[in-house]
Amino acid sequence: SQKIEQNSEALNIQEGKTATLTCNYTNYSPAYLQWYRQDPGRGPVFLLLIRENEKEKRKERLKVTFDTTLKQSLFHITASQPADSATYLCALLSGNTGKLIFGQGTTLQVKP
Amino acid sequence: DTGVSQNPRHKITKRGQNVTFRCDPISEHNRLYWYRQTLGQGPEFLTYFQNEAQLEKSRLLSDRFSAERPKGSFSTLEIQRTEQGDSAMYLCASSHRLVYTGELFFGEGSRLTVL
Numbered sequence: 001s002q003k004i005e006q007n008s009e010a011l012n013i014q015e016g017k018t019a020t021l022t023c024n025y026t027n028y029s030p031a032y033l034q035w036y037r038q039d040p041g042r043g044p045v046f047l048l049l050i051r052e053n054e055k056e057k058r059k060e061r062l063k064v065t066f067d068t069t070l071k072q073s074l075f076h077i078t079a080s081q082p083a084d085s086a087t088y089l090c091a092l093l094s095g096n097t098g099k100l101i102f103g104q105g106t107t108l109q110v111k112p
Numbered sequence: 113d114t115g116v117s118q119n120p121r122h123k124i125t126k127r128g129q130n131v132t133f134r135c136d137p138i139s140e141h142n143r144l145y146w147y148r149q150t151l152g153q154g155p156e157f158l159t160y161f162q163n164e165a166q167l168e169k170s171r172l173l174s175d176r177f178s179a180e181r182p183k184g185s186f187s188t189l190e191i192q193r194t195e196q197g198d199s200a201m202y203l204c205a206s207s208h209r210l211v212y213t214g215e216l217f218f219g220e221g222s223r224l225t226v227l
Binding site for chain 2: 004006008032034041042043044045046049089093094098099100101102103104105
């Protein structure tokens with residue numbers, strides 16, 4: 001069956017360090033993968049998209065990699081700040097239906 | 113504000129009652145999605161529309177759930193004979209079919225508590 005797995009344990013890091021979050025998937029061949037941020041009690045907010053033919057994508061302090069051989073995406077936040085504390089979700093399109101499937105999310109806590 | 117709007121934001125109901133949530137998507141978006149999210153989990157797909165057509169419905173959705181988008185604009189999600197297991201955040205999102213990225217714009221959600 002199709003699965004998207006993110007680290008369920010919260011990630012705690014010190015301000016200024018780089019946070020790295022992992023998204024692994026099985027039984028998918030996604031054309032692209034998306035990352036969202038979700039704050040408590042709010043809806044998810046789109047951050048970045050990376051296509052299958054792109055190895056890496058950057059946006060300000062964010063960097064996403066996509067390895068279709070390993071079936072894995074890594075999401076990096078450099079020079080992390082307490083304001084980066086949130087839950088981060090990865091998402092894939094399921095087939096050609098336009099249905100976006102989400103992982104369970106990883107909660108990041110950046111301590112000052 | 114021209115984002116996705118959901119109402120009500122919070123709903124407390126007794127088991128067995130019917131509830132209805134409304135979603136107003138971004139005006140030029142023709143795709144509309146409903147997701148359910150429980151604590152510590154990611155959004156779980158329920159159904160989605162392209163214009164007024166309901167293109168897919170999750171097998172997880174029982175017959176007590178129904179969604180409509182009668183004129184291809186706003187959508188309603190109705191839950192009949194609510195159960196305590198229906199307690200969750202119900203998220204609506206919209207996107208434009210012609211935008212290759214397919215990124216979803218979410219509303220703030222409607223939180224349902226079934227007593």
